[in-house]
Amino acid sequence: MLQAVEGIYRNGKIELLETPHNIQESRVLITFLSSVIHQEPVLMTFGMFSGEQQSTEADFEIAQFQGDCDDELD
Numbered sequence: 001m002l003q004a005v006e007g008i009y010r011n012g013k014i015e016l017l018e019t020p021h022n023i024q025e026s027r028v029l030i031t032f033l034s035s036v037i038h039q040e041p042v043l044m045t046f047g048m049f050s051g052e053q054q055s056t057e058a059d060f061e062i063a064q065f066q067g068d069c070d071d072e073l074d
Contacts, residue, residue: 003023007016009032020026 003020005016005018005020007014009015009030014030
């Protein structure tokens with residue numbers, strides 16, 4: 001069974017941020033993610049993806065959720 005847990009590599013040691021479930025001993029693969037420190041949140045603003053063809057109110061009506069009888073969300 002594969003499990004992924006988050007951790008931090010610091011000063012030559014790996015510190016797990018959570019305990020793996022039902023694992024006493026196991027081989028591991030370590031993947032280093034790029035570290036981004038103090039990244040400003042990127043917010044979408046109106047018009048930032050605008051081009052020559054703009055969305056209309058009718059486009060949003062077409063995309064509106066119409067329900068799915070099999071999703072049990074009724």
